[in-house]
């Protein structure tokens with residue numbers, strides 16, 4: 001039998017589910033299965049109470065797939081959810097997302113959340129969501145209690161990046177939104193409230209209302225840091241966030257080429273105007289190391305963000321390479337930091353997380 005999705009699922013259907021009922025496939029535990037040139041990755045998604053003791057099951061699944069003919073590297077990641085199953089059964093929060101904002105005196109601290117850091121970019125597609133998800137997981141791996149708010153209302157990508165398609169539940173009051181959890185991160189995204197492929201066409205006030213609800217009505221719990229993945233550019237959401245919440249600061253992600261840096265400058269200017277401290281810049285898609293010959297190529301140039309940061313007297317937090325595992329991980333539901341924590345690219349994210357912790361910013 002060739003190594004493909006079906007043969008892998010057939011193998012996994014022979015492994016008992018830790019609930020004691022059925023197998024991994026019949027219990028619907030397998031997520032984000034990808035097969036590339038024989039390399040196999042997938043996520044096993046379990047409710048928290050099962051995930052705690054599911055390491056032997058994860059190992060059994062990994063070994064069984066690795067034994068299939070033609071199998072290359074096999075990576076299986078276990079994620080524990082604050083019961084998406086339960087959340088799906090619970091009534092949805094009784095609130096209209098995108099209502100008009102309620103008046104508020106000024107930026108407020110959110111109970112239980114120590115710090116709020118916005119992740120921004122001047123331009124779309126530079127990898128802001130990729131950086132946000134991997135950085136959130138890297139901070140969690142280093143012992144921090146981390147939340148991630150996907151405030152990219154126009155193109156929420158964190159549900160895909162974290163491999164979650166559950167729906168948040170509501171608290172007993174019918175107002176509180178119970179966030180989801182994956183890879184050690186507490187997660188909320190407008191994407192959880194929309195149907196797939198549903199576009200958001202909200203005007204300014206509705207966007208502001210939605211953001212205010214996400215900040216105020218989500219039961220984030222006690223967090224060392226909440227990362228906010230902003231939409232690209234300099235619009236209403238950015239402005240609202242700085243008006244509604246006491247931000248610790250912002251991190252600007254840019255690719256190295258001039259045109260991206262030009263836009264990054266606009267984002268930096270916006271933060272200056274809203275008096276939000278810029279904690280530093282990250283250069284994404286910095287260099288490409290050929291996996292076959294090891295040669296390093298600077299596809300979009302290299303070092304532009306570092307130079308820009310130095311020019312503006314801002315900390316430069318690190319550079320992330322352009323790497324196929326980063327793309328496959330993010331687009332496949334298990335960011336590289338979770339699926340290949342020992343890889344060189346995961347270490348670059350871990351270093352940035354360490355730098356933020358050592359600098360007392362998280």
Ligand SMILES: Nc1ncnc2c1ncn2[C@@H]1O[C@H](COP(=O)(O)OP(=O)(O)OP(=O)(O)O)[C@@H](O)[C@H]1O
Nearest residue numbers: 124125126127128129130285321322323326327330
């Ligand atoms: N360092 C990287 N190496 C390889 N692929 C990457 C890297 N960073 C991001 N990507 C890929 O580039 C695409 C865009 O990334 P991402 O969605 O994170 O960007 P964004 O800036 O958040 O975009 P948007 O403007 O839609 O919010 C995705 O397919 C992602 O997997």
